[in-house]
Each structure stands twice: as C-alpha cells, then as structure tokens.
Amino acid sequence: MAxxxxxxxxxxxxxxxxxxxxxxTSLLKLKVNEKxxxxxxxxxxxxxxxNDYLILAAYDVKxxxxxxxxWSNDNGxxxxxxxxxxQDQWAMMxxxxxxxxxxxxxxxxxxxxDHKTFxxxxxxxxxxxxxxxxxxxxxxxxxxxxxxxxxxxxxxLTELERLxxxxxxxxxxxxxxxxxLLFMTNTGDIVQNQQFKGITSEQSQSLSYYYHFxxxxxxxxxxxxxxxxxxxxxxxxxxxxxxxxxPSQWAVHSDDSQLITSIRSLSWPGYEYRVDNQSSSSSxxxxxxxxxxxxxxxxxxxxxxxxxxxxxxxxxxx
Numbered sequence: 001m002a003x004x005x006x007x008x009x010x011x012x013x014x015x016x017x018x019x020x021x022x023x024x025t026s027l028l029k030l031k032v033n034e035k036x037x038x039x040x041x042x043x044x045x046x047x048x049x050x051n052d053y054l055i056l057a058a059y060d061v062k063x064x065x066x067x068x069x070x071w072s073n074d075n076g077x078x079x080x081x082x083x084x085x086x087q088d089q090w091a092m093m094x095x096x097x098x099x100x101x102x103x104x105x106x107x108x109x110x111x112x113x114d115h116k117t118f119x120x121x122x123x124x125x126x127x128x129x130x131x132x133x134x135x136x137x138x139x140x141x142x143x144x145x146x147x148x149x150x151x152x153x154x155x156x157l158t159e160l161e162r163l164x165x166x167x168x169x170x171x172x173x174x175x176x177x178x179x180x181l182l183f184m185t186n187t188g189d190i191v192q193n194q195q196f197k198g199i200t201s202e203q204s205q206s207l208s209y210y211y212h213f214x215x216x217x218x219x220x221x222x223x224x225x226x227x228x229x230x231x232x233x234x235x236x237x238x239x240x241x242x243x244x245x246x247p248s249q250w251a252v253h254s255d256d257s258q259l260i261t262s263i264r265s266l267s268w269p270g271y272e273y274r275v276d277n278q279s280s281s282s283s284x285x286x287x288x289x290x291x292x293x294x295x296x297x298x299x300x301x302x303x304x305x306x307x308x309x310x311x312x313x314x315x316x317x318x
Contacts, residue, residue, distance in 0.1 A: 013044070013270075013305035014305070015044070015054075015076075016075075018075065019054065019075050019076050020076075022075055022076035022077050023041055023054060023056075023072075023076035026056070026072070026076055026077070026078065026079050027039060027040075027041070027056065030056065030058075030070065030079060034058070036058045036068075037060070038058060038059040038060070038061070039056060039057065039058040039059070040056065040057060040059075041054075041055075041056060041057075041303065042055040042056055042057040042069065042167070042171070042303065042304065043055050043270075043271075043303045043304030043305055043306075044304070044305050045102055045163065045166070045167075045306070045307070045308045046101070046102075046305070046306065046307050046308075047073075047101060047102040047103060047104035048101040048102065048103055048104065049103060049104035049105070050104070051073050051104030051105075052073065052104070053071050053072070053073050053102065053104075053163060054071070054072045054073070054075070054076050054079075055069060055070070055071055055072075055167055055304075056069065056070040056071075056072075056079055057069055057070075057171070058070070061182070061190050062189060062190060063188050063189055063190065064190075064215060065190065065213065065214060065215055067168075067171065068081065068082075069081070069082040069164070069167050069168070069171075070082065071106075071160075071163060071167075073104060073106065082160070082163065082164040082167065083164060084164070085161055085164055085165060089157065089161055089165070090165060092157055093157060093161075093162060093165045096110060096111075096157065098110065098162065098309075099309060099312060100309075101307055101309070102159060102162070102163065102307070102308055103159060105159060106158065106159050106160040106163070107158060107159065107160070108158065108159040109156040109157065109158055109159075110156060110157045110158075110159070110162060111156055163308070166308045167308075169310075170268050170271065170304055170308070171214070172212070172214050173212075173265070173267060173268060174265045174267075174268055174271040174273075174302070174304065175212065175213040175214065175302065176210045176211065176212065176213060176240065176263065176273045176302055177210065177211045177212075177213045177237065178196075178198065178199050178204075178209060178210060178211075178275070178300055179199065179203075179208075179209045179210065179211060179234075179239075180193055180196045180199070180234060181193060181196050182236075182237070183232050183233060183234045183236070184225065184228070184232065184233040184236040185232055186228075186229065186230050186231055186232060190236075193234075198275075198277075198299070198300070199275065199300075200277065201254070201258050201259055201261070201277045204254075204261040204275040204277065204300075205252055205254055205258075205261055206241070207239075207240045207241040207250060207252065207263075208239060208240075208241040210239070210240040210241075210263070210273075211237035211238060211239060211240065212237060212238040212239075212240060213237070214237075214238070216236060216237055216238050217238060218238040218239075218242060220242065221235070221236065221237065221238050221239075221242075224236065248266075249265065249266045249267040249314060250263055250264070250265060250266065251263070251264045251265075251266055257278075259276070259277045259278045260274065260275070260276050260277070260278065261274065261275040261277075262274050263275075263302075266311060266314055267310060267311055267314055268304070268306065268310055268311070269306055269307075269309075269311055270304050270305050270306020270307065271302065271303075271304045271306065272302060272303070272304075273300070273301070273302035274300060274301065274302070275299070275300040276299045276300065
C-alpha cells in the first residue's frame with residue numbers, strides 16, 4: 001500500500017474527512033471516464049482565501065514518463081485537467097518570479113513585468129495589479145475592437161496557468177522513487193521490478209537510494225542509458241544525490257527507532273517523502289498506483305502540502 005496519499009498526513013497537514021471522501025469519489029470517476037491506469041492524490045496548494053487547490057496526478061509509464069495533473073478548488077467534488085503550457089508562458093512565469101500566495105481565484109491575471117506602459121508625456125507608468133484586474137473585468141464587459149487590441153498587446157498569466165507551471169516545477173524537483181523499483185528494458189520500455197522488496201532502514205537515510213520520478217536530464221544518466229542499450233538498466237533515472245544545483249536541498253531525518261525516515265524538500269517547503277520500515281507486508285504494494293503482489297520490507301510515498309512558493313533563501317541556508 002502507499003504510505004502517502006489521501007489517507008496520510010504530510011508535515012502535520014492532511015485532508016478533512018469530507019475532502020477525503022470527495023477526492024476518493026473523484027479519483028474513481030476520473031479513472032473510469034478518462035481511462036487512466038494510474039492516478040493518485042498529489043497534494044494541496046494553500047491559498048490566501050483558504051479556497052485551496054487540491055491536485056491529482058495521472059501517470060503513463062511506458063517508454064517515457066508522462067504525467068497529467070488535475071485540479072479542484074471545491075474541496076475535491078470535481079476536478080479539471082491542467083493544460084500543458086507553451087514555452088512563452090513558461091518564460092513569462094520565470095520572469096515574474098512571483099513570491100505571493102495564490103489567491104484561490106483561477107481566473108486572476110498576473111502582469112508580465114517586461115511589458116511597460118507609458119503616459120501621454122512618454123513617462124513609464126507603474127502597474128497597479130488590483131486596478132488592472134478591475135480594468136480587465138470592465139474590458140470583458142466592453143468588448144470593442146480598441147479594447148481587445150489593447151489587451152492582446154499586454155501579456156498576462158492567469159492563476160490557473162501559474163498553478164499548472166508551479167505543480168510541474170515542484171513535481172520535477174521533488175517527486176522521488178526508491179532505487180530499484182523501476183528499470184528500463186533493452187527495448188526502451190519502463191517496467192516495474194517484480195523482485196523489488198523496498199529499501200532497508202540504513203539505505204533509506206542515504207539520498208543515493210532515491211531517484212527523481214521524471215524524464216532524466218542529468219548528462220551522466222543519459223550516457224548510462226546509451227551504454228545499456230543491450231541490457232536492462234536500473235539506473236535510467238536521475239539520482240537525487242547527484243543533483244547538480246544543491247544536493248543538500250533535502251533534509252533527511254529518522255525517528256529514534258531508525259525505522260521511519262522522512263525526506264523533506266528545503267527548496268519547496270511542504271514536500272515530504274517517507275519510508276516506513278516498521279513492519280514487513282505481503283499485501284499488494286502500491287507507490288502512486290505502480291502495483292504488484294510481492295513481499296516488501298518497507299512502505300513509502302510522498303505528497304505536497306504547501307503554498308506553492310519556492311524557498312528564495314535556500315542559498316543562505318546551505
């Protein structure tokens with residue numbers, strides 16, 4: 001069974017009983033209606049209005065790792081797909097460097113700071129985001145050609161687009177898998193290791209026993225894939241301990257018994273991955289719906305409960 005998910009808490013945070021029931025029902029509906037083989041609860045983004053965003057993630061693991069995300073801000077009663085965004089939208093998001101809470105209003109618009117407006121005297125005007133949002137609403141009511149042309153020149157990002165990018169950034173940086181769970185065959189297919197039984201307490205405390213559950217980007221990993229074109233490759237994913245930026249962006253902690261290990265992201269406060277070696281189990285093992293009936297020595301999984309803001313002070317903490 002998965003250690004993290006709807007029923008589990010993360011960093012003392014979790015869903016209410018009503019939210020858990022609603023999310024369970026929505027999961028089943030999505031799995032059937034969208035014909036999804038793997039879908040699980042991903043986490044929660046806290047907003048300033050307490051109208052929080054609940055997130056689900058669907059996985060397609062064949063020759064590549066593909067992910068689809070779904071969002072809800074009605075306490076899990078209904079979910080909608082988060083669209084993939086263009087490179088221009090990603091570039092705009094990176095330029096904005098937003099460090100304020102999500103509002104809980106998916107239609108809210110954020111300005112591109114590179115876009116500048118000038119008054120009649122040719123002087124640059126400062127952008128008032130609240131006033132501009134009111135102007136957007138008025139412009140929607142007054143849809144004339146001049147207003148439409150003006151709006152098209154002003155590049156903006158909606159909160160829903162910001163949410164889509166933020167979720168993918170967090171997932172790319174934080175979503176972990178234990179070493180040995182998956183491997184790539186000589187034909188390029190990604191499959192689950194049926195002999196995998198988990199990792200030991202000692203191994204769980206070392207970042208070298210965890211992979212990033214994403215398409216590999218590390219040059220050494222890509223080189224390893226090319227070398228193993230005629231054999232199974234158990235090292236086809238990026239190892240967490242080899243993160244090029246800050247390997248120490250993770251805080252690893254074990255309880256007094258050394259049986260429960262918690263790995264928390266310092267880069268994205270709110271993400272926690274836990275490994276539980278308290279007891280072995282012979283039930284169906286599940287990690288984000290990657291399942292098989294095998295005897296296991298540990299249970300593990302991760303989730304995110306946070307504001308969606310990256311830790312801008314990380315470099316001063318290391």
